[in-house]
Amino acid sequence: MSTAALVMMVVAMVVIWGGLVLAIVSLIRHGAVEDRAEELPRNV
Amino acid sequence: MSTTAGRATGQADEERRRGAFSSRRVFILAAIGSAVGLGNIWRFPYVAYENGGGAFVVPYLVALLTAGIPFLLLDYAIGHRHRGSAPLSFARLRRGTEGLGWWQVGICFVIAIYYAAVIAWALRYTFFSLDEAWGADPEGFFFGEFLQAGDVQVTADVVPGVLVPLVLVWLAVLVIMALGVQRGIGATSLVFIPVLVLAFAALVVRALLLPGAAAGLDALFTPDWSALTSAPVWAAAFGQIFFSLSIGFGIMITYASYVGRREDMIGSGLVVGFSNSGFELLAGIGVFAALGFMAQAGGVAVGEVASDGIGLAFIAFPTIISEAPAGALIGVLFFGSLVIAGITSLVSVIEVVISAVRDKLDTSRLTATLVVGGPAAVLSLVLFSTTSGIYVLDVVDHFVNQYGILVVALISMLIVAWAVRALAGLGEHLNVHGRPRVGAGWRVLTSLVAPAGLAVVLVFALRDDLAAPYGDYPGWLLLVCGWLLVAVLPLVGFLLARLPWRAGTHLDGPPPGSDPAAPLHATPATDPPPGNRPVTGHDEGGLR
Numbered sequence: 008m009s010t011a012a013l014v015m016m017v018v019a020m021v022v023i024w025g026g027l028v029l030a031i032v033s034l035i036r037h038g039a040v041e042d043r044a045e046e047l048p049r050n051v
Numbered sequence: 052m053s054t055t056a057g058r059a060t061g062q063a064d065e066e067r068r069r070g071a072f073s074s075r076r077v078f079i080l081a082a083i084g085s086a087v088g089l090g091n092i093w094r095f096p097y098v099a100y101e102n103g104g105g106a107f108v109v110p111y112l113v114a115l116l117t118a119g120i121p122f123l124l125l126d127y128a129i130g131h132r133h134r135g136s137a138p139l140s141f142a143r144l145r146r147g148t149e150g151l152g153w154w155q156v157g158i159c160f161v162i163a164i165y166y167a168a169v170i171a172w173a174l175r176y177t178f179f180s181l182d183e184a185w186g187a188d189p190e191g192f193f194f195g196e197f198l199q200a201g202d203v204q205v206t207a208d209v210v211p212g213v214l215v216p217l218v219l220v221w222l223a224v225l226v227i228m229a230l231g232v233q234r235g236i237g238a239t240s241l242v243f244i245p246v247l248v249l250a251f252a253a254l255v256v257r258a259l260l261l262p263g264a265a266a267g268l269d270a271l272f273t274p275d276w277s278a279l280t281s282a283p284v285w286a287a288a289f290g291q292i293f294f295s296l297s298i299g300f301g302i303m304i305t306y307a308s309y310v311g312r313r314e315d316m317i318g319s320g321l322v323v324g325f326s327n328s329g330f331e332l333l334a335g336i337g338v339f340a341a342l343g344f345m346a347q348a349g350g351v352a353v354g355e356v357a358s359d360g361i362g363l364a365f366i367a368f369p370t371i372i373s374e375a376p377a378g379a380l381i382g383v384l385f386f387g388s389l390v391i392a393g394i395t396s397l398v399s400v401i402e403v404v405i406s407a408v409r410d411k412l413d414t415s416r417l418t419a420t421l422v423v424g425g426p427a428a429v430l431s432l433v434l435f436s437t438t439s440g441i442y443v444l445d446v447v448d449h450f451v452n453q454y455g456i457l458v459v460a461l462i463s464m465l466i467v468a469w470a471v472r473a474l475a476g477l478g479e480h481l482n483v484h485g486r487p488r489v490g491a492g493w494r495v496l497t498s499l500v501a502p503a504g505l506a507v508v509l510v511f512a513l514r515d516d517l518a519a520p521y522g523d524y525p526g527w528l529l530l531v532c533g534w535l536l537v538a539v540l541p542l543v544g545f546l547l548a549r550l551p552w553r554a555g556t557h558l559d560g561p562p563p564g565s566d567p568a569a570p571l572h573a574t575p576a577t578d579p580p581p582g583n584r585p586v587t588g589h590d591e592g593g594l595r
Contacts, residue, residue, distance in 0.1 A: 027325035037315055
């Protein structure tokens with residue numbers, strides 16, 4: 008493989024698969040915060 | 052208190068009546084199952100190769116972030132806020148727009164009919180791979196012995212080799228649909244999406260170990276930077292993102308209506324969008340590694356063996372399977388992946404129709420499955436198990452995509468943004484539980500950038516089809532199965548919108564009990580808090 012092709016393959020992998028990982032982590036973290044907040048008693 | 056409880060009870064009743072996914076995870080897997088289809092495997096690699104190779108990453112990502120994901124979120128917002136099938140969601144958004152939903156339903160009905168045939172071919176080829184039934188001439192075998200395709204004409208000569216797997220595909224799909232949203236669609240996605248990813252990853256590893264794989268990847272990823280100044284390349288990127296994500300024709304509206312009202316639809320949309328593109332990238336690597344091997348084995352350049360669609364799947368891959376060590380393994384993984392990706396997409400397409408019929412006519416799940424699936428299966432068998440099936444399929448597929456999905460998506464997007472002016476309200480709905488929040492940027496992308504991108508794709512498609520008859524097919528075939536078909540669908544859609552809704556259907560805005568900001572704890576009896584939520588979603592199959 009040429010250097011240019013290799014670089015573009017790595018760039019595509021990092022951006023797309025990295026974006027997927029970030030999206031999953033963000034969703035899990037946000038969901039967890041929401042769930043904790045939801046468990047707080049609201050009638051105190 | 053009693054008002055809140057009443058609303059929540061209404062919501063619970065609505066979920067029991069319509070069905071719902073049991074969790075965000077099931078919804079995300081089902082949405083990925085819908086988005087990841089045949090196009091990811093057999094269309095993306097060639098589109099990327101033809102449009103700048105490695106440089107295609109730039110317009111592709113721009114299209115994903117400026118049009119694909121914003122449009123996906125728009126679909127989610129419409130369905131999640133209005134809690135209905137595409138026609139019901141549009142009717143609740145503004146009564147006069149209901150016809151857009153039925154237009155989308157019509158498109159989905161047509162797609163289901165031919166999409167099942169391709170899955171049936173892939174199913175048959177999964178078994179052909181075991182003994183390389185195509186022999187030394189995969190192309191002659193596919194068109195001759197397998198499809199028995201003759202001259203371009205419509206015939207009633209049934210091909211048993213296609214009929215039997217097609218019947219099996221329809222039986223499997225109808226069982227899934229009858230089981231309901233969670234036990235059918237949700238459970239299928241929960242099992243088969245991980246299987247699909249594992250199977251395809253195994254295929255990619257096997258392809259990368261073949262001699263010549265590096266040459267294939269070199270051909271795919273070598274950047275042609277001059278492509279970035281080419282309008283058709285940008286149109287190809289927007290087109291690929293649009294067609295790949297299952298947006299704009301009712302699927303994501305329908306699926307979003309089955310998601311709990313307090314879920315983060317923005318974060319879910321980002322996961323679905325990047326998952327779809329992530330799978331496409333994986334497919335590109337696997338397909339071009341295999342094509343690199345094929346080129347080396349044949350002593351030709353990769354460009355001479357690169358192809359897409361039916362040619363890639365049913366002609367190039369059989370050649371690779373015949374020549375590669377452990378070819379049967381490659382065949383089973385490749386065609387098995389096509390079958391799984393196809394089935395999870397097909398059920399989402401049919402669900403658009405079933406959901407609409409149930410909302411409108413108040414029928415049980417089983418009745419709606421039979422009313423929709425029965426005629427669809429019969430039409431599918433009549434049209435596509437004959438010797439003329441492939442020609443009709445090719446023409447219908449081309450026209451329904453370019454002038455069905457693309458046009459209804461563009462028009463509905465413009466109407467929602469500019470006529471109904473609903474973007475601000477829909478954005479607020481997404482932001483109640485969604486992160487990162489959407490704001491003015493999202494509204495600009497969905498009202499201007501995405502429609503402009505889709506309009507350019509449409510103009511290029513129209514220019515090509517007017518310049519030369521698609522596929523060199525005869526004019527009568529293009530007229531009947533192409534232009535007339537796509538012209539009739541919106542007419543049927545707006546006629547169906549005139550039928551009355553079932554008694555008691557709420558049509559003015561989001562239904563009672565659907566407010567995502569309403570607290571859960573106000574109604575513990577009907578809407579348990581997180582941690583105590585039922586693990587199974589609501590299934591409505593055959594209960595009523």
